[in-house]
Amino acid sequence: MMKQVIIATKNVGKAREFQELLEKKGIEVKSLLDFPNCPDVEETGSTFAENAVLKAEAMAHYFHAIVIADDSGLSIDALDGRPGVYSARYAGEEKNDQKNIAKVLEELKGVPFEKRTARFHCALAVAAPGRRTTVVEGTCEGYITEVPKGENGFGYDPIFYVPQKGKTMAELSKEEKNQISHRAKALAKLEKQWDEIINDKE
Ligand SMILES: O=c1[nH]c(=O)c2ncn([C@@H]3O[C@H](COP(=O)(O)OP(=O)(O)OP(=O)(O)O)[C@@H](O)[C@H]3O)c2[nH]1
Ligand SMILES: [Mg+2]
Numbered sequence: 001m002m003k004q005v006i007i008a009t010k011n012v013g014k015a016r017e018f019q020e021l022l023e024k025k026g027i028e029v030k031s032l033l034d035f036p037n038c039p040d041v042e043e044t045g046s047t048f049a050e051n052a053v054l055k056a057e058a059m060a061h062y063f064h065a066i067v068i069a070d071d072s073g074l075s076i077d078a079l080d081g082r083p084g085v086y087s088a089r090y091a092g093e094e095k096n097d098q099k100n101i102a103k104v105l106e107e108l109k110g111v112p113f114e115k116r117t118a119r120f121h122c123a124l125a126v127a128a129p130g131r132r133t134t135v136v137e138g139t140c141e142g143y144i145t146e147v148p149k150g151e152n153g154f155g156y157d158p159i160f161y162v163p164q165k166g167k168t169m170a171e172l173s174k175e176e177k178n179q180i181s182h183r184a185k186a187l188a189k190l191e192k193q194w195d196e197i198i199n200d201k202e
Pocket of ligand 2: 043088
């Protein structure tokens with residue numbers, strides 16, 4: 001039987017990346033998109049780690065299973081770290097990627113390239129009933145471009161320039177993004193817990 005993991009996310013882009021990252025290990029990824037009736041968890045924390053823990057623990061309780069939650073976002077230095085934990089709903093509750101990008105670009109108008117430094121953060125929390133929750137984090141450094149470029153990825157990827165690749169995140173193939181992304185780096189830190197995570201079922 002194929003090993004399975006539940007990722008506590010309703011974000012299609014994230015769910016897809018976890019699928020790509022974990023299928024190499026022969027693990028089947030389920031996300032909350034596979035469980036349309038599951039409750040929504042309010043992200044009331046002030047850090048990525050706090051929100052990841054909130055989501056992971058709520059869903060571990062709901063499913064009685066080991067669950068991984070991802071809380072992530074973009075921090076822009078010239079905007080004092082915004083959008084930060086509000087990345088998904090920066091331009092409003094409807095979580096519209098285009099509107100979020102437009103808002104960021106508007107706020108950065110006139111800021112020269114060298115001052116447009118930013119980083120993606122990803123906090124992953126692993127929770128299960130009776131288990132002490134663990135958190136790992138990963139980051140990816142870059143610059144915010146003046147215009148969107150590229151069709152791949154999701155969220156702010158079209159305006160996030162990755163200097164080491166000479167391209168925006170949305171111009172990278174999924175394999176390239178998965179080599180350098182905040183999410184991939186955080187996931188790599190779960191390596192030691194991996195056997196426990198996939199074996200703790202039924
Ligand atoms: O260009 C991007 N490339 C990425 O790799 C990435 N990772 C996160 N983000 C942004 O940060 C929000 C997360 O907020 P978030 O962690 O609360 O997730 P979410 O609300 O979308 O879904 P859920 O997991 O909470 O169900 C997302 O919506 C995106 O705007 C990214 N943008
Ligand atoms: Mg969210």
